[in-house]
Amino acid sequence: MAHPAEIRDKVRRAYVFDRLSLEVAALKCGVSYGTASRWKSQSAEKGDNWDKAQSAQLLAGGSIEDIGRQMLAGLVTQYQSSMDELTRDANINPVVKVQLLASLADAFNKTVSASKRILPETSELATAMDVVQKLASFVRQRYPQHTNAFAELLEPFGDELVKAYG
Numbered sequence: 001m002a003h004p005a006e007i008r009d010k011v012r013r014a015y016v017f018d019r020l021s022l023e024v025a026a027l028k029c030g031v032s033y034g035t036a037s038r039w040k041s042q043s044a045e046k047g048d049n050w051d052k053a054q055s056a057q058l059l060a061g062g063s064i065e066d067i068g069r070q071m072l073a074g075l076v077t078q079y080q081s082s083m084d085e086l087t088r089d090a091n092i093n094p095v096v097k098v099q100l101l102a103s104l105a106d107a108f109n110k111t112v113s114a115s116k117r118i119l120p121e122t123s124e125l126a127t128a129m130d131v132v133q134k135l136a137s138f139v140r141q142r143y144p145q146h147t148n149a150f151a152e153l154l155e156p157f158g159d160e161l162v163k164a165y166g
Helices: 005-016 022-029 033-045 050-061 064-088 094-115 120-142 144-165
Strands: none
Touching: 005 022, 005 033, 005 050, 022 033, 033 050, 064 094, 064 144, 094 120, 094 144, 120 144
16 A cells, blocks of 8 residues: 655654654554555665754754763664573573673663763662672673573573663
8 A cells, every 4th residue: 555755754754853653653654564665775875864853853952961862772772682692592601601791781881881970760779780790790700600500690680680670
């Protein structure tokens, strides 16, 4: 079913200016995610990158707190996707898995640390993530035989951190 250009523009506005996810923007405008994704790709090929437009809009119209929250929200989304992928893949060597988890924790910790200056509520979470990162390094260096058990505990513990610190 062909949609009028006004609907495509409405999806773009919801994505760029309202900062809705593409899925939510599509749903709000009554089109499928596949259609919205295709429109976004076609626009990018023509030089209209919706992601860049969204970022520019945020920088131009948002406060520093809004920028910090969006940065942190993007990282949390990537963090969760990476955690899900790591826990699903049973073929990853336990030592490598712990190293990857520690690297994720490090990236998260650095982003949280950078954002805590503009978002003071993230300070507690930064401290918690720093402790987890230090523990991962400690286990990897001193007790490598326990890396498998540590990896098994880390995911549910991460859920507990999210409940406690948001």
